[in-house]
Amino acid sequence: MAFRIIWSADGLLAIALAAPPSRVEARARVRQAVREAAAQWRSIDIDTISVQSNPGQAPALQLPDRTVGLSISHDEGLSLAAIHLHGKVGIDVMRVVAIPDWEIVARDYLGLQVTSQLAAMPAAERPLALAQAWTAREASLKCAGLQLAEWSDAIIDCRLQALPVQLPYVATLAY
Incomplete structure (x- = not known):
């Protein structure tokens, strides 16, 4: 393999x-x-x-x-x-793409702080930043043994590591 x-x-x-x-x-x-x-x-x-x-x-x-x-x-x-x-460990990978309803997705799953940060950046930078935030959240949830759910400000105690994958992918490790 x-x-x-x-x-x-x-x-x-x-x-x-x-x-x-x-x-x-x-x-x-x-x-x-x-x-x-x-x-x-x-x-x-x-x-x-x-x-x-x-x-x-x-x-x-x-x-x-x-x-x-x-x-x-x-x-x-x-x-x-x-x-x-x-x-425990969590890993997530996502292809970087422009998501038309990014603001709703970010608000519902990544919280108001991340949504505000994404809204403040240039539109051309947003797809990469959204993918980075998404993989960090998903990897953290996996590390904590939780399933994907709408935003909660519960603290998840995991260290995050961005992983070296080539664009168009972004990946995060949580441990």
Whole structure:
């Protein structure tokens, strides 16, 4: 499986791979890539690693000696995954595009402060900034084990890391 490591730190690994058009195939490929990446990273047999997922719950990575945090995100043409050996993790990727009703989306899901910041910037810069804010929010929610919902000012205690992906994509890791 052709994946590349896009970020690594103590106990954290983020990978990227090209995603096929079929979401079902993209899901299967990223799960296989996660197993391969974990096997190489931890120097363990791939047959001792599995991806566990249950509807409505975050996936987890089962290593021979423990279960660790796993997060997966897809957008057209790109899949990302993050593994965290020491806790929960969230990852999100989004293609940068102009969204006609950006202000409603931002207000409903990113809050008034982010909406005001987006409104104050030049229109040409807004799609990138919106994608950055969106991926940060989505990754944070995943890290906290929460599903996407309309804005709440509840504090989510996760560190954020912008990930080095090429435009037209933006990605954020939360841990």
